[in-house]
Amino acid sequence: MSDKLTHLNSQGHAHMVDVSDKDMTKRIATAQATLTMQATTLTKIIEGGLPKGDVLATARIAGIQAAKKTSDLIPLCHPLMLTKVTVDINVISDCELEVLCTCSLSGKTGVEMEALTGASIAALTLYDMCKAVDKGIVIQNVSLLEKKGGKSGHWSKGDV
Structure with missing residues (x-):
C-alpha cells in the first residue's frame, strides 16, 4: 500500500482522483458505529415506545x-x-446498539x-429520534471494519 496521499496533486493541491484507468471490480465495504444509552432508552427502542415512531426503520432508511x-x-x-446498501442495527448489551x-x-x-x-447518519438518526428521552446518548467507534476489491484487495480491521 502506498503512503502517498492520492487526493493531492503534484503541487500539493486537493483534487478528485482520476479513476478512469482503474479496473472494474466488485467492491464491498462494511463500517460500524456504536451508541451507548440508558437501558430504559434501549428498552423503549426495542418495544417501540418512543413518541417519534419506528426508530429502527427510520435509522435504517436514513x-x-x-x-x-x-x-x-x-x-x-x-x-x-x-448496487446494494444494507444497514443492520443490533443490540450488543443492555445499553448499547451497533449500527453496521x-x-x-x-x-x-x-x-x-x-x-x-451510512453508519454515521444511521447513528445520528437514532440519536435524533431518542434525544427527547435520553440526551446523553454517545455515538462512538465509527470505523471501517472491512473492505474487499480493488487493487489493494481485502482489508479487515481484525488484521491490523
Whole structure:
C-alpha cells in the first residue's frame, strides 16, 4: 500500500482522483458505529415506545439514503452507482446498539466512505429520534471494519 496521499496533486493541491484507468471490480465495504444509552432508552427502542415512531426503520432508511448521497457531502468522493446498501442495527448489551452499514458495487473506486457515511447518519438518526428521552446518548467507534476489491484487495480491521 502506498503512503502517498492520492487526493493531492503534484503541487500539493486537493483534487478528485482520476479513476478512469482503474479496473472494474466488485467492491464491498462494511463500517460500524456504536451508541451507548440508558437501558430504559434501549428498552423503549426495542418495544417501540418512543413518541417519534419506528426508530429502527427510520435509522435504517436514513443510513441507506446517506450512503447514496456521500459524494454530495464529502467533496472529493466520486458519485457512485451503489448496487446494494444494507444497514443492520443490533443490540450488543443492555445499553448499547451497533449500527453496521455495508455497501457494494462493481466499479473503479471503493465504497468505504459510503459505508462510513451510512453508519454515521444511521447513528445520528437514532440519536435524533431518542434525544427527547435520553440526551446523553454517545455515538462512538465509527470505523471501517472491512473492505474487499480493488487493487489493494481485502482489508479487515481484525488484521491490523
